[in-house]
Amino acid sequence: MAEHKCSECGGEMEEGFILDRSYGTRLVSSWVKGSPEPSFWLGLSVKGKEFRTVQTWRCVQCGFLKSYAVTEVDPPSNWEY
Numbered sequence: 001m002a003e004h005k006c007s008e009c010g011g012e013m014e015e016g017f018i019l020d021r022s023y024g025t026r027l028v029s030s031w032v033k034g035s036p037e038p039s040f041w042l043g044l045s046v047k048g049k050e051f052r053t054v055q056t057w058r059c060v061q062c063g064f065l066k067s068y069a070v071t072e073v074d075p076p077s078n079w080e081y
């Protein structure tokens with residue numbers, strides 16, 4: 001990925017990711033294709049959906065966040081849970 005400039009103030013942006021902290025685990029947030037479907041057992045049903053890891057850039061000057069869903073789709077083994 002090329003150089004990142006803040007669209008709000010033109011400042012430098014640094015790479016990072018949004019940490020998903022739940023039930024004692026630490027995960028990187030994912031972008032999921034489609035609309036959220038409620039699941040009685042799991043909160044949201046994501047079975048068979050397309051996942052992409054989310055990369056988030058932060059402006060060092062104003063804190064603006066810019067997120068990208070990476071181009072590679074996560075392997076199908078990660079999809080069902």
Ligand SMILES: [Zn+2]
Nearest residue numbers: 006009059062
């Ligand atoms: Zn900025």
